[in-house]
Each structure stands twice: as C-alpha cells, then as structure tokens.
Amino acid sequence: xxFALSSDQLEIRDLALKFAxxxxxxxxxxxxxxxxxxxxxxxxxxxxxxxxxxxxAEYGGSGFSGVDGVIIGEALAYGCMGMNTSFMANDxxxxxxxxxxxxxxxxxxxxxxxxxxxxxxxCLTEPENGSDASGIKTQIKDGGDxxxxxxxxxxxxxxxxxxxxxxxxxxxxxLKHKGISAVVVEGKTPGxxxxxxxxxxxxxxxxxxxxxxxxxxxxxxxxxxxPGEGWAIAMSTLDHSRPLVASSALGGAQRAMDLSIQYxxxxxxFGVPIAKHQAVQFMIAEMGxxxxxxxxxxxxxxxxxxxxxxxxxxxxxxxxFASDSCMQITTDAVQIYGGYGYSxxxxxxxxxxxxxxxxxxxxxxxxxxxxxxxxxxx
Amino acid sequence: xxxxxxxxxxxxxxxxxxxxxDGSFIETASIKWIMNPYDExxxxxxxxxxxxxxxxxVTVVRLGxxxxxxxxxTAMAMGADDAALxxxxxxxxxxxxxxxxxxxxxxxxxxxxxxxTGKQAIDDDALQVPQILAxxxxxxxxSVIVGFEQSGTTIKVKRxxxxxALEVYEVSTPVVLAANxxxxxxxxxxxxxxxxxxxxxxxxxxxxDVGVSDADRRVKYSGFKLPPEKPPGKKFDATxxxxxxxxxAQVVGLLRTEAKVI
Ligand SMILES: Cc1cc2nc3c(=O)[nH]c(=O)nc-3n(C[C@H](O)[C@H](O)[C@H](O)COP(=O)(O)OP(=O)(O)OC[C@H]3O[C@@H](n4cnc5c(N)ncnc54)[C@H](O)[C@@H]3O)c2cc1C
Numbered sequence: 001x002x003f004a005l006s007s008d009q010l011e012i013r014d015l016a017l018k019f020a021x022x023x024x025x026x027x028x029x030x031x032x033x034x035x036x037x038x039x040x041x042x043x044x045x046x047x048x049x050x051x052x053x054x055x056x057a058e059y060g061g062s063g064f065s066g067v068d069g070v071i072i073g074e075a076l077a078y079g080c081m082g083m084n085t086s087f088m089a090n091d092x093x094x095x096x097x098x099x100x101x102x103x104x105x106x107x108x109x110x111x112x113x114x115x116x117x118x119x120x121x122x123c124l125t126e127p128e129n130g131s132d133a134s135g136i137k138t139q140i141k142d143g144g145d146x147x148x149x150x151x152x153x154x155x156x157x158x159x160x161x162x163x164x165x166x167x168x169x170x171x172x173x174x175l176k177h178k179g180i181s182a183v184v185v186e187g188k189t190p191g192x193x194x195x196x197x198x199x200x201x202x203x204x205x206x207x208x209x210x211x212x213x214x215x216x217x218x219x220x221x222x223x224x225x226x227p228g229e230g231w232a233i234a235m236s237t238l239d240h241s242r243p244l245v246a247s248s249a250l251g252g253a254q255r256a257m258d259l260s261i262q263y264x265x266x267x268x269x270f271g272v273p274i275a276k277h278q279a280v281q282f283m284i285a286e287m288g289x290x291x292x293x294x295x296x297x298x299x300x301x302x303x304x305x306x307x308x309x310x311x312x313x314x315x316x317x318x319x320x321f322a323s324d325s326c327m328q329i330t331t332d333a334v335q336i337y338g339g340y341g342y343s344x345x346x347x348x349x350x351x352x353x354x355x356x357x358x359x360x361x362x363x364x365x366x367x368x369x370x371x372x373x374x375x376x377x378x
Numbered sequence: 379x380x381x382x383x384x385x386x387x388x389x390x391x392x393x394x395x396x397x398x399x400d401g402s403f404i405e406t407a408s409i410k411w412i413m414n415p416y417d418e419x420x421x422x423x424x425x426x427x428x429x430x431x432x433x434x435x436v437t438v439v440r441l442g443x444x445x446x447x448x449x450x451x452t453a454m455a456m457g458a459d460d461a462a463l464x465x466x467x468x469x470x471x472x473x474x475x476x477x478x479x480x481x482x483x484x485x486x487x488x489x490x491x492x493x494x495t496g497k498q499a500i501d502d503d504a505l506q507v508p509q510i511l512a513x514x515x516x517x518x519x520x521s522v523i524v525g526f527e528q529s530g531t532t533i534k535v536k537r538x539x540x541x542x543a544l545e546v547y548e549v550s551t552p553v554v555l556a557a558n559x560x561x562x563x564x565x566x567x568x569x570x571x572x573x574x575x576x577x578x579x580x581x582x583x584x585x586x587d588v589g590v591s592d593a594d595r596r597v598k599y600s601g602f603k604l605p606p607e608k609p610p611g612k613k614f615d616a617t618x619x620x621x622x623x624x625x626x627a628q629v630v631g632l633l634r635t636e637a638k639v640i
Contacts, residue, residue: 011451011572012569015566015572019566048566049568049569049570050569062570062573
C-alpha cells in the first residue's frame with residue numbers, strides 16, 4: 001500500500017495551487033460580492049490544462065486519472081469553491097459523453113473542448129424533481145430524423161455561457177428510470193430559453209439558471225447510448241463526479257483550516273495568542289482530523305473508479321463526509337475569527353456560505369446516506 | 379540563435395531557515411526549493427525571443443545539489459528546450475559558480491548569443507555571478523534590466539537606476555543580461571508543458587567535468603548563524619499633555635544613549 005502521490009501528481013498539485021493562490025484567491029471576494037462570472041480566470045485555467053480533466057488522451061485531453069482530477073479539484077477549490085463550481089460543471093457535463101458516448105460522439109463533442117475554451121452544462125434537475133431525479137418530466141420525442149425536447153430544467157450551472165448542454169429527459173415518463181435518456185444539445189440550438197441568474201447565498205460567481213427547452217430539435221446521432229440508457233449513464237456519471245465534488249469540499253476545508261491556524265497565532269486575547277487556548281486548539285485539531293480522513297476517502301473513491309471497480313458506496317461516503325466536514329470546519333473557522341469572522345472583510349464567512357452548497361448539489365447529504373444504506377443492506 | 383539561461387534553485391520564501399548544528403551551512407533536508415524569482419523573468423525573456431524566432435534554442439543551466447531539479451524542470455515545462463545540471467554543493471561562492479556555468483556552456487558546444495540570468499539570487503543576495511560570468515566570456519553585460527528589444531545582433535535594454543529613472547543601453551550580441559522584476563510576466567508551466575518536460579534532455583556534470591576545483595574558491599564561509607533576535611519595542615505614553623515634555627526628553631535621551639542614532 002502506498003499513500004504517497006507520484007512526482008507527476010505533486011507537480012500537478014503545485015501548479016494548481018499556485019494558480020489558486022495567484023489567480024483565484026486575490027479575486028474571490030470581488031467576484032463573490034458582485035456575482036461576477038469568472039470568465040477570464042476560467043479561460044486562463046483552461047490554457048494551463050487545469051480544466052476538463054475527464055477528457056481522455058485519445059480525444060485530445062491530458063489523459064488524467066480520476067485521482068489526478070480530484071487533486072486538481074481540491075487545489076482549485078482552495079482558491080475559490082464558487083469559481084470551482086463553474087470549472088467542475090464542465091467535467092460534470094462532459095462525463096456522460098466520456099461514459100456513454102460513441103467514438104464519433106466523443107470526437108465530435110469532446111475534442112473541441114481541448115482545442116478551444118468552451119463551457120458546458122449538465123441538465124438533470126427540474127423544478128419539481130431534484131433528489132427524485134428518476135421522476136424527471138422533460139420530454140424527448142422522436143421526430144423522425146431528429147429528437148424534439150420539451151421541458152423545464154432548474155439550477156443549471158454555467159447555463160448562461162454554455163456552448164453545449166447535456167440534457168436528461170424521458171421518452172416515456174410511465175417507464176420511470178427506464179425511460180430516461182440523455183442527449184447533447186449545442187448551445188445555439190433554437191428553442192433554448194434561459195432564465196434569470198439566481199441570486200445565491202454562496203458560489204455567487206458561478207452562473208446558475210433555469211433553462212426551458214421549447215421544441216428544441218437535435219439530430220438523432222446526439223443521443224448518448226440508446227433511448228432508455230440515460231439513467232445508467234447518469235448513475236455512472238455520479239460515481240465519477242461525486243469524488244470530484246467531494247474534492248471541492250476538501251479544498252474549501254483546507255483553506256478554512258489554514259486561515260484558522262494563521263489567525264489563531266496572530267490574535268491575542270488574555271495576553272496570549274488564541275491558539276494557546278485549548279478550546280481553540282481543539283477546534284483546529286478537529287479540522288485536521290476531518291480533512292485527513294476526508295482526503296483519504298476522496299482519493300480512495302477516485303482510485304476505485306480508476307481501477308474500474310464499483311465505487312458507489314465509497315463515493316457517497318466521500319461526498320457526504322467531505323461536504324459535512326467542510327460545513328463544520330468553515331463554521332468553526334468563523335468561530336475562531338470571532339466578530340471579524342462575521343464580517344465580509346475577512347475571508348471565512350464566504351467559505352461558510354460556499355460550504356453549504358456542497359451538502360446540497362450532486363445529491364444532498366441525506367441522499368448520500370440513502371445510497372450508503374442501500375449498498376450496505378443489499 | 380543559442381540562448382542560455384542560468385537558473386538557481388533557492389529556498390521557498392516561506393522557508394524557516396535553520397543553520398546546521400556545526401554552523402557550516404543551513405539545514406537543507408526539509409527545504410522546499412523554488413526557482414529564484416528573478417530567474418523566472420530571465421527564462422520568460424528567453425522564451426519570448428523563441429516565440430518570435432522559433433529556430434532559437436533555449437538551454438537552462440543550473441548549479442547545485444541534485445536532490446531535486448525543480449528549477450530546471452519548471453524552466454523546461456515553461457518551454458525551454460534542454461537543460462544542464464552541474465552537481466555541486468549549494469554553498470559555493472560566486473566565482474566558482476560563474477566558472478562552472480561557463481564550463482557547462484562551453485561543453486554544450488553551442489556558441490552563446492544571449493545569456494540571461496536573474497539580477498540576484500534571493501538566498502545569498504551576492505549579486506555577482508552575471509558580471510563575473512560576462513568577464514570570463516569577455517562579453518558585455520547589463521544588469522537590472524526591465525526592458526528588452528532586439529533587432530538582429532543589436533540589443534536595446536532598459537535598466538532601472540536609483541530613483542526610478544531608466545538608463546537605455548545598446549549592446550551587441552553575445553551579451554550577458556541580468557533580469558529584474560518588471561521585464562515581463564513569467565508564464566505558468568502548463569500541465570501539458572510539465573508532462574513534455576519529462577522527455578526533454580538534461581545533461582549532468584560534476585564540478586570536475588566543467589573545470590572547477592577547490593582551488594577556485596575565492597570566498598570561504600566561516601560560519602552560518604541567525605541574526606540576533608530583535609528586543610521587543612518600547613512604548614511611551616504621551617497622551618497626558620502635562621507629561622509630554624518629560625516623555626519626549628526621555629525618548630531623545632534613549633535615542634542618544636541606547637539606540638545611538640542621534
Ligand atoms: C447552486 C446550485 C447549482 C446546481 N447545479 C446543478 C447542475 O448544474 N445541474 C443539475 O442538474 N442540477 C444542479 N443543481 C441541483 C441540485 O443537484 C439539487 O438542488 C439537489 O439534487 C437537491 O434537489 P432539490 O433542490 O430539488 O431538493 P429536494 O429534492 O426537494 O430536497 C429537499 C430536502 O429534502 C431532503 N430529501 C429529499 N428526498 C429525501 C429522501 N428520500 N430521504 C431523505 N431526505 C430527502 C433533501 O435531502 C433536502 O434536504 C444545482 C443546485 C444548486 C443549488
């Protein structure tokens with residue numbers, strides 16, 4: 001057994017962390033305050049090869065493993081969890097193509113993302129179906145030589161900037177999950193109607209919107225797999241993407257701990273740095289313990305996936321544990337900063353707001369526990 | 379065109395420096411090494427030239443202990459073509475370093491047109507290698523450069539002088555140029571660049587290979603120790619108007635007798 005990262009992975013991590021420190025952290029507060037989409041930073045990260053880590057080498061990608069992906073994800077989230085949501089949504093949207101696409105579809109849809117800076121959106125959630133995704137109502141109808149899509153999507157990350165949408169719908173809602181299918185929709189296709197940008201608690205720089213599909217026509221060859229195979233593709237996507245989302249929580253938690261350690265050594269109360277007070281030390285110890293455990297889970301969940309082994313259960317452990325820990329750790333970071341922590345002039349309140357989302361998207365912490373229990377009680 | 383860039387590997391600026399127990403050098407085992415920040419401008423300038431002149435070859439040269447070759451790998455990941463490493467202790471003096479760098483450049487068999495360095499290394503701050511190197515080659519040299527323009531063999535460089543004024547020099551190649559902050563914005567090594575760098579050639583030499591022996595040492599270090607810790611500052615309370623005269627007299631007295639600054 002070897003817990004060490006390879007020298008390649010250390011270099012990848014160092015580059016991503018350098019990028020996070022120099023290009024993300026100095027701007028995070030401003031983008032958060034104004035809810036500004038980080039287009040230039042996103043593009044710069046793409047130029048360095050930090051985006052779309054899921055694209056295989058044969059389609060022009062860097063050929064990173066899942067473990068490489070979570071190493072990059074953690075480092076970028078260290079810079080800003082909100083910006084990283086925009087970055088990560090590309091992988092989330094491209095993964096169904098990597099997993100369920102034919103060779104021709106991969107060439108057509110993935111390779112352009114390696115040649116030019118492009119943005120993608122993953123459209124599963126609907127206004128009335130979040131956790132209960134198998135109940136989605138978006139219709140995918142056979143129109144002869146094309147598919148016709150009709151329906152409402154909700155909470156779609158990157159929607160306002162997307163060059164490509166991967167849309168889940170049903171060919172027949174009475175079939176429940178057996179009717180679910182996935183199609184690739186190019187951004188400029190007529191009939192796509194974007195909602196207003198959501199005014200969110202955290203991850204404010206990421207672009208989140210409702211998207212309506214009104215008689216949107218896409219070529220037959222844009223369906224991933226066969227009609228009805230969308231659910232299997234979506235579930236497999238989650239096995240790959242949950243470790244990635246968990247890595248984002250890990251990066252945010254690490255940043256909260258680093259800031260807490262620094263501040264607690266500087267802030268003097270009762271004549272000593274607050275780091276000398278045992279109650280503060282215990283909060284920091286708890287942070288270190290949770291981060292170490294979460295990192296092991298995240299790396300293992302990604303590693304299992306790389307080995308081609310089933311990781312559903314561990315991916316849920318990683319996602320729930322890392323995001324719940326991130327929530328606790330960022331809350332304690334605010335506690336350690338005291339009144340200053342509650343002010344927007346200091347960086348920790350943003351971390352606390354950002355942490356909350358990671359317990360919600362990609363399956364809430366409750367849904368993760370349902371998955372774990374289902375696997376354990378099988 | 380052959381461009382050489384001399385890069386040094388220095389402790390990360392956040393490193394806590396600890397002298398070895400015998401005082402002969404600093405503890406290096408736990409240091410995180412980075413490329414000397416001024417050398418990044420030197421590498422970037424060489425790469426900018428390569429962009430407009432793809433036939434140019436950029437070689438990075440480093441002297442130091444082999445342990446890891448962070449600086450050379452970073453330079454190659456940024457886009458340098460090849461590298462040479464001279465394996466040597468990290469605490470050589472400027473003269474030996476310059477002689478070794480010249481030895482390695484000579485050994486490459488490529489006639490240098492441009493040699494870039496940083497204006498100084500942030501570890502020992504000796505600020506001597508570029509000038510000694512230029513003397514050894516009998517090349518002109520300009521240090522602290524913040525601007526670079528080339529037309530053929532003529533190079534126009536801007537150099538920063540005290541007070542923010544700029545001096546403009548025209549020199550002809552071959553030349554040694556030492557870069558300052560502001561010359562350009564160093565690029566990041568991209569991930570594909572990092573992967574490609576692993577396949578780029580890196581020659582390794584010993585000090586003997588490049589013609590340097592112990593007799594070349596001009597400076598011998600007698601010991602390394604941390605600067606004495608600063609005593610805590612003194613505070614004087616002059617909020618009470620009636621006592622101000624007395625406090626001022628006390629401060630002036632201490633500045634004379636204790637701090638000896640007036
Ligand atoms: C900022 C943001 C970005 C997002 N980006 C995307 C995106 O790009 N693409 C996309 O498709 N979706 C996206 N989502 C949607 C996200 O995945 C859903 O919000 C999430 O799955 C929860 O669904 P819901 O909001 O409908 O909550 P609900 O499903 O209504 O859940 C409400 C509460 O009930 C609990 N609950 C529900 N069912 C159960 C159960 N069976 N047992 C126990 N508890 C239960 C939940 O845990 C939760 O606490 C995004 C959401 C947000 C907020």
